[in-house]
Amino acid sequence: MTQGEPATKNPDKGYVALLGWSLNAVEALDRFDRRYVVVAPEWAEKYCVDHEIPYVPWNFERLNDRSMEIAETLKDAGVDVAIPLYEETVEWAGAINSVLLDNPRLYGQAMLLRDKALMKRRAQLGGIRVGIFEEAHDRDDVIRFLKRVNQTLLKLDGDPNDPIHLKAFDKAGCLGHRVIRTPDEIDMIPEEEFPVLMESHLDGWEFAVEAWVHNGKIKFLNISEYVTLGYSVFVPATPELERYRPQITAQIEKLIKTFDIEFGFVHPEYFVTSDGEMYFGEVAYRPPGFKVFELLERAYGFNAYQALVLAFDPKTTEEEIDAFFPREVVDASGIAGCFGVYPRRRVVSELEIPEETEDDDYYESHDLSTPLEETVTKRTAFGTHWGLVYFFGEDPYRMRDLLKKQEELDFYV
């Protein structure tokens, strides 16, 4: 039957506030037993009112004197905990939760998780291996860093440089991520992007982890394998990567201890080098991009947003959360992956899924948009893809090859 009514709510369980608007999250919570309220900018109001979605308007700009106001509002409403859905709402969640849970340290913790430079320092202090990094305030800083790094690597004049990576301090994922190999490329960086974080390039296999934490313990740990960074990801990973699971688990335990994380959800990125050494890249305290939550639901059948609520809700019991999660890897019904499409041509007129892709058994769906303009903006940084193509199948290696193959195909012609 068409569902016109939300699921029955359990008054003995927690009441959560979602910070930021995500239809997928709202939709998942709507059919879950926790009471919830959406805290989002005013543009979401009409939609929420029209569809009877509990809603509090709030503009997440920079934290200011009014920050207490939203915390108090939510407290008065009986909300137990706030859950950040986007990078921009992580510090808000920290500020609000420090009030709701009466724990001022949560705010400081959130600030650590929001600033990539602070984050790396804290990790380093906790004994976690990180690459070389530094903040840059102008182009000269970048030139100096590029030279230093390559000096350290004992490169001679004329040898090709090892690249360095530039990232915004407080942006999610690939936004503002640039790879720099030569001083010429430094001139291309617009003034307004500074200050940035600079990192040495780690040659290794990059992967991401999604871990749900309850009472300081990992309740579910997923390893997301990247085929090509910024293009494709799939879950669960190949056995090749999964064999590092014990070491990876140990790393995450170290991470949550270092960052003092008692509950919630972390999404860190690591490199594993050929000798099995793990390097920490960064960690986010919010759901990952690239629709990994949706992939997890496809592969395992549990809803990752509902899992998020369980991990944040102080009223969740150990038994409840243990019963919610399936067993990692073995309980997955298959491998779910997705590929981010960027137009390959300079001028495109229509969306056309390649027959090769469409005919593949693993192909399931896509959320690509029809082109609005014919000329494709030249990509600077990593940029934003035009949508994702979803796949599902049994064999992780076939999935990996299939995703790799997509990079050579034109989806926009």
Add this chain to the structure above:
Amino acid sequence: MKPTVDVSGEAATLDKRVTSLDDAIQAMAETRDFGKHTKLRRVLEALRRVLIQPGGAAAVQARAQALEEAGLFQGTDWASPEILVPALVSGSLHSGDADTVVMEATSELRMLAVARGDFAHPTFPAEDARQFLSQVLAKNLELLFSAPSEAERVQQGRTAQLVRALFRHLAEEIGYDSVLDDLVDEIWRILRQRPIQVEAAQSLITRIAIYRNSPDVALGVSSGQGIDRLISSLYGTTEACREDPGIDVFRSRLEAMDAGGLQYEATGFARAMHDTGLVSPYHAELLRFLLSESEHLYLVGEALGLSDTGRNCLLRYSQLVHRLIEVAVHPQTAQCIYGLALLLDRGILYEPPVVPALWRQLALELSPVAHERLTTVFGETPGPRARLVAGVLSMLGLPLGVGQGDNPTCQSARALSMWAYNDPDYLLQVVVWAARDDEILMHFEGRPISSKDSVSGVASTLPLDLDPVSLLVVPHLDRIYAEMGRRCAERPGDPHRWVNPEFHGWWTGRGFHINVDVATGNLVDLDEFLRQFHASYHPSYNGEQPLIHPQPAGVAVTDSAARYVGWHAITILRVAPDPQDVMRVYFFNPNNDSGQDWGDGVVVSTAGNGERFGEASLPFDQFASRLYIFHSDPLEHGEPERVPAEDVARITGYIERSWGNDRLPGGTLQALERPTSL
């Protein structure tokens, strides 16, 4: 063993895709209404991938109820099957947008599940579903019999094959017999409107004839009532061509016949032609044969099935008529015989300019452009001049058979029809300008407009799906019409006020009434508008004056759910009581099929309510409720104040329940409605 492997491979692929579909349906079902659209893409992709597999249609049919209940159709027209219209299915199925095709195909399979009793639908009975599908099949029978056309292939790619697989499945499940009945009814309904262009009907009849003769088909005794008449009127009209022997055999039989036999042939063809509106190629051969022997000439009138008026015209202008037959009538152009017969019956040869104008037509030198366009569309045999003369005969004989094809040029089609009906020698003049000079010059408020100077018309591409006269003339008229509109662009109010009289002819009333405010699109002066319409056209309020000249008018076309579709140009022909004594407006719609459901009980009738061939009709107040522009003579006042307030209120109710509901901006040229075709 290889085929088995392939089959099991296909089955495995289908299984996988069906599993994925079930998963997607489940995900959508679990989602509350506001989030359904986030799950839609996956369902659509899964559906498409299942539908292109062999056996996929059956798999979707089995899940029809689950799909509807999951909310696939929610928020779309498909959500209410009771408002769906079989005639619109074809448009969706031929859409270039794969999602539209998939939704439409899935809706058909839902209908099938309902029709077969597998899905007890809350608002749609099984019998209605069966009927709906029969009509869908009837209107899309070409999907059962033919491969995708080049256009479909280019536009739809593999989706075109999906649609064909769907139709094979539908026909197998519903049965061909019932399709045939509806198809035949549909062909008769179209032919009763006596269109000039009958190619679509002819090709359907041909396909049915082939289908019926196929050894695999066992038709029920009662199926296809009335199809025999259609098939025989094309391929076996009389004794001498009963078994469709081919033109040469037929000719030799004619040569061996005595006068009685020939007379019998002539009346047989004439009866079939006047009965169906279709003309057999053998009929053309008979006429040519009769002309070749002076002793048989007296049978020409017989073979045309003429009335007294027609016979008179034939006797008076026999030389011209014989020449027209010699030039224009060939087996490939046989259809123009019907036009010739009706032209003679109309008596228009007695209008002084018409006969010399037809002689000019017979001798006309075509411009290279006209020559090329005619041969491109109609082929080399007979030549373009013959085609054009044949086209002229058809248009003069069937002024209300003009259709706009699949083009937004209702204004031009209306003008041609109006001239053929009301001012035939002017039509002949316009044809000469277009065909010989490749230029038409008209005047707008004293200033000339050449079709050569005007850049663009309403239609963006040159139309091809038209009769010979329209094919040559419409592109010129369209540009002139658009140019007249441009010259009024600066003026306040609706441009038709000035354009209609200048474009159509002096008889167009200079009084202009519109009930839409062009600037805001809102309804204005409704009471006054409706009273004036009564006073100008309704015999009870205009002093019992029948309409003298056809008048251009504009209607707001609505769909079967009474929603506004677009402005459309029509001609008001007459207002008179029908056989049940209901006052009706009889009008011409340049759309190819006038029988349309405009919603809220307003169903345009084409036969059975006193309509002459080609006329559409509505009861007076229903017609008034869709009218937004009409012309009248400003010196004839009528008695607007005598129109009862309740009549005005009733019509206003119709308006408010349909296109007046939330008024869209007006003032664009009447060219937006796309016609439906057979």
